[in-house]
Amino acid sequence: METNHGAINTPTNTHVLVLVVRGEKVAGRRILDLARGGYRTLLKELAYRAVATDPARLAGRPWRFNLELEGIDSDNPHVRCEAWLKERPQPLLAAISVPVGNFAWVGVSVARQLKLEDYSVHVAVPDPDHPLVRQSQNWEDDDFAVSFEAEPDLRLPTNFSTEPLGPREVVRRAEEGTWLKCVFEPEAWTTFLAAAAAETEAERGWLAAARMHLAGDACFTVVEELFELPAQAGQYFVHTQGREFFQSHRQLGQRLGGYLHLHPREVDGTALSPSPSGPDVTVAWNLEAASTLWPVLPIAMFGTRPETCRTDVAAHAFVGGRIREIDLEVAQ
Amino acid sequence: MKTLTFKTLDGRTYTGAVKNGAAKLGSVASRLASRAGLSGTFELVDKEGVSLDPNTPLEDLPDGQEIAIASELTPA
Numbered sequence: 001m002e003t004n005h006g007a008i009n010t011p012t013n014t015h016v017l018v019l020v021v022r023g024e025k026v027a028g029r030r031i032l033d034l035a036r037g038g039y040r041t042l043l044k045e046l047a048y049r050a051v052a053t054d055p056a057r058l059a060g061r062p063w064r065f066n067l068e069l070e071g072i073d074s075d076n077p078h079v080r081c082e083a084w085l086k087e088r089p090q091p092l093l094a095a096i097s098v099p100v101g102n103f104a105w106v107g108v109s110v111a112r113q114l115k116l117e118d119y120s121v122h123v124a125v126p127d128p129d130h131p132l133v134r135q136s137q138n139w140e141d142d143d144f145a146v147s148f149e150a151e152p153d154l155r156l157p158t159n160f161s162t163e164p165l166g167p168r169e170v171v172r173r174a175e176e177g178t179w180l181k182c183v184f185e186p187e188a189w190t191t192f193l194a195a196a197a198a199e200t201e202a203e204r205g206w207l208a209a210a211r212m213h214l215a216g217d218a219c220f221t222v223v224e225e226l227f228e229l230p231a232q233a234g235q236y237f238v239h240t241q242g243r244e245f246f247q248s249h250r251q252l253g254q255r256l257g258g259y260l261h262l263h264p265r266e267v268d269g270t271a272l273s274p275s276p277s278g279p280d281v282t283v284a285w286n287l288e289a290a291s292t293l294w295p296v297l298p299i300a301m302f303g304t305r306p307e308t309c310r311t312d313v314a315a316h317a318f319v320g321g322r323i324r325e326i327d328l329e330v331a332q
Numbered sequence: 333m334k335t336l337t338f339k340t341l342d343g344r345t346y347t348g349a350v351k352n353g354a355a356k357l358g359s360v361a362s363r364l365a366s367r368a369g370l371s372g373t374f375e376l377v378d379k380e381g382v383s384l385d386p387n388t389p390l391e392d393l394p395d396g397q398e399i400a401i402a403s404e405l406t407p408a
Contacts, residue, residue: 032369040342040369109371139367143355143390144336146348146364205407229405242375242402243383249341249402250381261407279408282372286403289370290341 014067015133016079016100017126018107022119028110031132032103034067034079040288042067042081042098043154045180048294050083050093051156052214060158062086063093070097072125086154100125105281112278157292159254160212165220182296183213184223191226196262196304203238203263205229207248210257210293221257221296229259236267249290258296259287265301274299336390337398340368350390357393358386365401373404 020028034042043065051058066082077100083093100123107121126133139146165183184192188208195204206226213220230244238261240248249256261280266272276284276297288295334350338361346364361376376384377400384399 141351141360141363143350143352144348144360144364145351146346148345148347150345152343203408205405231405237406237408240405241383242373242404243377243381245405246341246375246377246381246400246402259405259407263408277408279406283403283405283407286370286372286405289368290403 013072013125013128013133014069015126015128015130015136016069016103017124017130017132018103018110019122019124020107020111020114020116020119021122022116027116027119028107028114029132030106030110031126031136032106033136034069042079042096044288044292044294046081046083046094046096047154047157048160048212048214048219049096051160052219053093055160055162055214058085058093058156059160061156063154063156064090065154069100069125076101077125109278109281109285157212159292160214161222162214165213165215165222180294181218181220182223182298183220184298185225188223188226192260192262192298192300193304193306196300196302197306199262199302202233202235203261204233205231205238205240205262206260207252207256208258208260208296209252209255210296211255212257212293219294221294223258223260223296223298224255226260227252235264245290254292256287256291257293258291258298259283261297261299262304263299263301265303272301274301334390334393334395336393337396338364339398339400340365340370341400341402344368353389353391355390356386357384357388357390357399360390361386361399361401368401370401370403373406375402375404376400377402 014034016032016034018030018032019026046065050063064084064086066084068080069077070080071077078097079100080095080097082095084090085093103123104121107123111119111121192206206228208223209225209227210221210223213222227248229238229240230248231238231240263272276299280297280299284295284297335347336350337345337347339345357376361374365374376386378384379398
């Protein structure tokens with residue numbers, strides 16, 4: 001499988017500490033080694049920005065990813081990521097800088113696992129000698145000795161289109177300024193809305209076959225086709241077992257680009273909103289690890305109809321390390 | 333010494349030797365998943381996608397076994 005992930009050059013500390021605080025006590029914490037897994041979203045964003053600089057020349061070429069923490073003594077440290085072409089000459093293709101505070105969503109996930117409701121999340125760059133950093137760097141297991149560890153080589157993406165997008169009906173125009181947008185092919189959109197309009201009993205979810213679309217200063221995930229998740233489903237849950245996801249991942253290969261979720265308007269008298277829940281965030285994080293494409297997460301409520309989707313449908317994706325609203329459009 | 337290979341769906345590979353044959357497969361895989369930056373729950377499957385029991389002692393697995401760490405998707 002071709003992938004955008006791979007080894008990175010990290011000469012300095014690349015750890016971020018996420019603390020969940022309740023009252024004056026630390027209720028939970030997580031150390032992220034950005035060189036080992038916390039960087040995936042940044043890596044993908046950088047890959048697509050890099051290839052967008054010259055798609056005809058750069059598609060499929062090997063590249064190198066540099067990651068560095070900047071301003072660690074300041075109140076606003078950033079993660080600086082750079083994409084360099086691996087072949088000589090090795091020009092800098094693209095660079096992005098993201099506040100480490102964007103990893104706060106990890107703390108939200110931790111808080112949900114701990115079932116905390118009243119908490120705050122703090123993100124900081126720990127000292128290189130912090131015990132958690134040392135533990136992360138000196139990973140050793142009493143039961144299993146890893147002798148060979150490999151990540152696929154980095155290649156700039158090839159599964160994208162630069163053809164002009166057709167005229168589109170804007171379903172929901174959300175936060176401006178994000179580089180990533182989400183577009184549905186009409187057939188996939190119709191399938192999703194029809195299921196949402198009909199559903200009254202059980203939650204449902206789909207995996208999306210998608211492609212990337214580079215267009216000037218924007219990058220679109222185009223949802224082409226939906227595949228219903230094999231799942232046990234009830235009114236309050238959808239559960240896809242690992243082997244089922246494994247098979248779906250195999251089936252979709254590099255086309256895997258997102259998941260869509262349909263859930264009830266209320267549970268036990270509590271109204272829900274078309275926003276990602278904690279479990280949605282966890283699913284997206286794991287889906288992102290398995291997909292070379294940006295994950296997209298349109299979420300709708302039971303009973304959604306085309307004429308009401310302006311208020312009932314939202315699209316979300318990880319942008320700059322944070323899950324947030326993005327534009328959702330329908331290709332005509 | 334028995335060798336096992338763990339893989340995540342994004343193509344990370346961890347090959348190594350069993351140090352404690354009595355250790356449970358699920359316990360070791362969970363730590364490797366955490367090392368790979370994955371969260372949530374997982375099912376362990378072989379190359380063909382057949383589920384492996386997480387309670388299996390490592391000593392009961394065949395030498396050279398390849399194990400995929402497959403995320404379980406549980407939105408709510």
